[in-house]
Amino acid sequence: MYRIEVSPTADRNLNELGERIQRPGFERSRNAISGLADNPRPHKVRKIEGTERAYRIRVGAYRVVYEVYDKEKLVLISHVSRRTEATYRSC
Numbered sequence: 001m002y003r004i005e006v007s008p009t010a011d012r013n014l015n016e017l018g019e020r021i022q023r024p025g026f027e028r029s030r031n032a033i034s035g036l037a038d039n040p041r042p043h044k045v046r047k048i049e050g051t052e053r054a055y056r057i058r059v060g061a062y063r064v065v066y067e068v069y070d071k072e073k074l075v076l077i078s079h080v081s082r083r084t085e086a087t088y089r090s091c
Contacts, residue, residue: 002037002068006077013080017062025060029080032059036075040068054078 006014018026035042041055048054053067065078 002040002073002075004033004037004075004077006033007079010077010079017080029059029062029064032057033064033077033080036066036077040066040075058083 014029017029036057042057045055045057048056048065051067053069054065055068056063056065061082062080063083064080067076067078068074069076
């Protein structure tokens with residue numbers, strides 16, 4: 001079981017997301033993030049090229065970008081945003 005931590009940026013992203021989209025979509029995003037505690041590399045996860053630990057999962061039109069630290073059993077959520085050209089620039 002991994003511990004999940006959310007960066008301040010991702011926390012802001014989630015708060016904004018909760019205000020913009022309907023509740024079922026928001027709940028789906030939260031459930032996907034919670035599921036990373038059991039399996040940090042779920043089916044259809046993609047490793048972000050050029051990084052050592054960064055991955056992304058798709059949740060509808062949104063992407064959850066995170067890093068996995070196996071030794072510490074930690075999943076650090078970097079940001080949650082709508083898929084655009086700028087989504088992965090800060091990774």
